[in-house]
Amino acid sequence: MSSRPRPGFLSLPRELRDTIYHHYLFEPEGYHFNLAxxxxxxxxxxxxxxxxxxxxxxxxxxxxxxPLRTNVVHFSTSADPSESERIISARFGMLLNYFExxxxxxxxxxxxxxxxxxxTPVVDAKLALKYPQFAPLLHWWSPESPGACPSVAASAGxxxxxxxPDSDYLAFQSYMIxxxxxxxxxxxxxxxxxxxxxxxxxxxxxxxIYSPVVDEASRARREHIHSFxxxxxxxxxxxxxxxxxxxxxxxxxxPWTIPSLEELAQMMADVNLSPSNPAREAQLxxxxxxxxxxxxxxxxxxxxxxxxxAAAIHFFKxxxxxxxSAVRRVVLHEDRPSIGFPESHxxxxxxxxxxxxxxxxxxxxxxWRVLLSPHQRHRTDLFSIGNQIVSNSESVGEFSSKxxxxxxxxxxxxxxxxxxxxxxxxxxKGMPAHSFSLVLDGDPAPDKSSELFERVKEAAAWQVAQxxxxxxxxxxxxxxxxxxxxxxxxxxxxxxxxxxxxxxxxISCNFPTGTLHDPRAVLNMNRHIVLSDSHxxxxxxDWFIAFGNHQKRHPMRFLPQLSFIDFxxxxxxxxxxxxxxxxxxxxASTFA
Numbered sequence: 001m002s003s004r005p006r007p008g009f010l011s012l013p014r015e016l017r018d019t020i021y022h023h024y025l026f027e028p029e030g031y032h033f034n035l036a037x038x039x040x041x042x043x044x045x046x047x048x049x050x051x052x053x054x055x056x057x058x059x060x061x062x063x064x065x066x067p068l069r070t071n072v073v074h075f076s077t078s079a080d081p082s083e084s085e086r087i088i089s090a091r092f093g094m095l096l097n098y099f100e101x102x103x104x105x106x107x108x109x110x111x112x113x114x115x116x117x118x119x120t121p122v123v124d125a126k127l128a129l130k131y132p133q134f135a136p137l138l139h140w141w142s143p144e145s146p147g148a149c150p151s152v153a154a155s156a157g158x159x160x161x162x163x164x165p166d167s168d169y170l171a172f173q174s175y176m177i178x179x180x181x182x183x184x185x186x187x188x189x190x191x192x193x194x195x196x197x198x199x200x201x202x203x204x205x206x207x208x209i210y211s212p213v214v215d216e217a218s219r220a221r222r223e224h225i226h227s228f229x230x231x232x233x234x235x236x237x238x239x240x241x242x243x244x245x246x247x248x249x250x251x252x253x254x255p256w257t258i259p260s261l262e263e264l265a266q267m268m269a270d271v272n273l274s275p276s277n278p279a280r281e282a283q284l285x286x287x288x289x290x291x292x293x294x295x296x297x298x299x300x301x302x303x304x305x306x307x308x309x310a311a312a313i314h315f316f317k318x319x320x321x322x323x324x325s326a327v328r329r330v331v332l333h334e335d336r337p338s339i340g341f342p343e344s345h346x347x348x349x350x351x352x353x354x355x356x357x358x359x360x361x362x363x364x365x366x367x368w369r370v371l372l373s374p375h376q377r378h379r380t381d382l383f384s385i386g387n388q389i390v391s392n393s394e395s396v397g398e399f400s401s402k403x404x405x406x407x408x409x410x411x412x413x414x415x416x417x418x419x420x421x422x423x424x425x426x427x428x429k430g431m432p433a434h435s436f437s438l439v440l441d442g443d444p445a446p447d448k449s450s451e452l453f454e455r456v457k458e459a460a461a462w463q464v465a466q467x468x469x470x471x472x473x474x475x476x477x478x479x480x481x482x483x484x485x486x487x488x489x490x491x492x493x494x495x496x497x498x499x500x501x502x503x504x505x506x507i508s509c510n511f512p513t514g515t516l517h518d519p520r521a522v523l524n525m526n527r528h529i530v531l532s533d534s535h536x537x538x539x540x541x542d543w544f545i546a547f548g549n550h551q552k553r554h555p556m557r558f559l560p561q562l563s564f565i566d567f568x569x570x571x572x573x574x575x576x577x578x579x580x581x582x583x584x585x586x587x588a589s590t591f592a
Contacts, residue, residue, distance in 0.1 A: 010058055021063055022070055024052055030072035030331070035258070035311050036082050038318060040073065065326035075308040075315070076333035084261075090304035092264055093339030096255055098271070102247030103173050105190075106180070112193045118186050123179045131172040133164050136479040163483045163491045165425040166418060167344040174252065181248050191241035246271040255340035256310040256348040301573040307338035309345035309363065316352045325356045332363040334370055335441075337571060342370075343422045346436060350426070353435040363423075364439045364510075367449050369570075371415040371440070412452055413459040416440070417489040420500075423507055424492045438507045446511035453513055460497040461517035462487050466543050468523055485540030487547060494519075525550075 009017070029043035042048055050067065053060055078085060109115055119138075128135035161169035180186050250271050253259070259267060306314075309332050316324050334342060346363060353359050365371060423438045442449025466487045470476060482488060499505035501513045529542045 010056075014062075017062065021052075021066055025063075025067050025070045027071050030074050031067075032074045032076070033311055033315050035078065035085060035306065035314070038315075065323065068323070068326040069328050072329045072331055073312075073315075073327060074331050074333060075312040077305045077308055077311075077336035077338050078303075079336060081303055081305050085306070086304050088259065088261060088264060089306050089339050090302070092253075092257070092259055092267075093304060095264070095267060095271075096252065096340050099247055099250075099252040100170075102244060103177055106177055106244065106248060107173060109190055109193050114193050115186075115189055118180050118183055118189070123176070126179055127172070127176055130175060131168070134162065134169070134172045137162065140480055161490075163488065165344070165422045165490075166341060167347060167422060168425065170341075177248055187245045187248060188241055190244050242272060254348060256307065256313050256345040258306050258310050258314040303336075303571050303573060305336055305338045307340070307342035307345050308332040308334050309342065309349060310338070310340070312361075313345070313348040313352075316349075321355065324352060325358075327356065327359055330359065330361045332361065334363060334365040336366075336369055343419045346423065346426055346431070346438075347429060349436070350430045353432050354430060357432060357435075359435060360437075361435060362437050362439060364441045365419055366441045366443065367412070367452060368442075368445070371419065372412055372452075413456050413489065416456045417459075417493045420496045420507060421490040421492055424496055434506075436506065440507070440509045442509065442511035449509070449511045450514060453509065453511070457497055457501065457514070457517050459487075459489065460494040461519045461522050462543075462547055463489055464494045464519035465522035465526065466540065468519065469526065469529070469543075481540075486544040487540055 009020075012020075027042050027048075031040040031042065031048065032045075033039075034041055034045070040048060048067065053063055081089070110119055124138045127138060253267060312330060312332055316327075346361075349361060353361065419438065419440075423436075426436060427433070440449075440453070442452075466485065467482070470482055476482075496505065496507065498516060500507050500509065501516050526543065526546050529546065
């Protein structure tokens, strides 16, 4: 009598084997991407268990890509970035800022009569055709235009993007530079004009080397740097022309790039940035050289990081197209401040969503540590607060209380608006429907987040009310005046808040959003404001004063879970930490 073969795993029905595969592969907390190693791991930094894949070829074929299809893949900013990540992200962030400084300087200099001829009608026509939303700005760029608005040119690089996504305004500026530099004489004329009319003052907030004074120590540092720039490293016309030529002709890297040390070195070389470069101002601002006596700059202790979105893009680029298409769900945890205008980084995810229609990306931005951080955009406030922490010239409690009310309201409204405005523009740039969602994360205090969000809804109601007030004026103040107003935030902001509260948006909150504020009540409360001739250039000033008085009459009933000073302290390494700019630290670091 022949013995029956013993049943094995492969003798089970395929449906049952698939169920076993799912239970074997499933991680309740999903996979987590480790930026330092470039690999996925299970929770607790455990290696992913794929031993079953090594049993036989049939199992390998049946489990092909199942790990990524089964599990959510999480990306996050690093609470404590490695030294190599901190060095690379800091230098890359400053390189992006270097490109922006060149663009800002060039566009602001267009106010000079010697440069105005380069902005020809042909240039304006091309700009208006490609970026019609910014066409009204072109007429007002020069002080020679009738009724010119100097703030248009002055706003280059500043927070205001005239009601549009910041990324669109930066793209508009870059295209304008591209058109201007077609004329080969423009860079030389720009260098001549800049050296003749501009000195890099450290007490001007618009200056690329602005250094705020919070105590006598920081005042002494400012004077020392100023002396260094003017006496030891005076930039000549030729050096300035070289600076503009390199930074305006090179292509700025995408802000969501995560370069290796070698790639970063090449990026710097492409714009003539190296320790041997005589342009001392550029070296100083990029941390490549430090004047004697200025080693205590708090920004060298900042925990610079890449965004979670940048980490996801870095991961997708590192795997094959076939493997990338197997990923089903991604969660981006933007739970810490990061470099490079992080609100725009979802743009870099569009190609992967297009090639993988089944991919679903949820981006979670923390209201407390990101939207409410005092360095949400350029992080310049962090430098100031870092100086405050180092100097201890004011008590922590007094400094926190000054920031936690009015500044808190302004920060949360402006930050929410920037993230919402950027996300709202993704569909027009090619993001497939249902592929992307944004969550305003109230953790760890969702109940207090609801109250914080009341301020955001209030800001939206005030913008609608003021817009109605403007429409009732005769004549209407026009595009420039209305959009540079302090109450105005962006074109999509009020409707986006309306959709979020009513559950009709791909943007949501993980805390109760309450009900909308009534713009009609706000308008009725402010009908006494009159558009006088004396205020026609800045008619929104009375509205801004009224808004401030309203906030003082209705103060927030709580202090944030962490005060601003605590947020800043979280972002700084201990004072004894090795300075970021030390060459040996960078040489010794590796980035796999």
